[in-house]
Amino acid sequence: MSTDRTRPAGRRDQRGPRSVPPQRSRGQLARRPQRPHQWFAERLLAVLSGQRPVHWMLGHTIGEAYDQLAELAPSTPLGAVRGSRPVLRHCRGAQPATGVVEAFASIAAGDRVRAMAFRLEQGPDRRWRCAAVELGGERLAAAAPGPR
Numbered sequence: 001m002s003t004d005r006t007r008p009a010g011r012r013d014q015r016g017p018r019s020v021p022p023q024r025s026r027g028q029l030a031r032r033p034q035r036p037h038q039w040f041a042e043r044l045l046a047v048l049s050g051q052r053p054v055h056w057m058l059g060h061t062i063g064e065a066y067d068q069l070a071e072l073a074p075s076t077p078l079g080a081v082r083g084s085r086p087v088l089r090h091c092r093g094a095q096p097a098t099g100v101v102e103a104f105a106s107i108a109a110g111d112r113v114r115a116m117a118f119r120l121e122q123g124p125d126r127r128w129r130c131a132a133v134e135l136g137g138e139r140l141a142a143a144a145p146g147p148r
Helices: 036-048 054-060 065-075
Strands: 087-097 100-109 112-122 128-135
Touching: 036 054, 036 065, 036 087, 036 100, 036 112, 036 128, 054 065, 054 128, 065 128
Parallel strands: none
Antiparallel strands: 087 100, 100 112, 112 128
């Protein structure tokens, strides 16, 4: 008779009951947190497709990026095509310098695919903010400063 009370009688391996990882269903699998460029791509898509208002990005932009979005958003350049809602297909980012991410994304709506590029900068408070946005090769230029 065995003196080890954690192992069932007749069991020969030395693993204890805690050495077996718990089984998880697909719904319980832990997901990796999104990277900043993926999070921003989804937010920019929501604004430029008309699903969210521009002011939703107010605290997440710096410099002229908010002005660019405010000027472009009313025309919904990434809006639905023939009833199909635009979706983010791919999003990749590169870090050319510390605290900077330059990213690109492809957005599909129906049979149409558009490109979006943007730049993120990390501030002293360690928060990422969008500094520039480009769509389909055309830079979203802010309105020219006029006399005030």
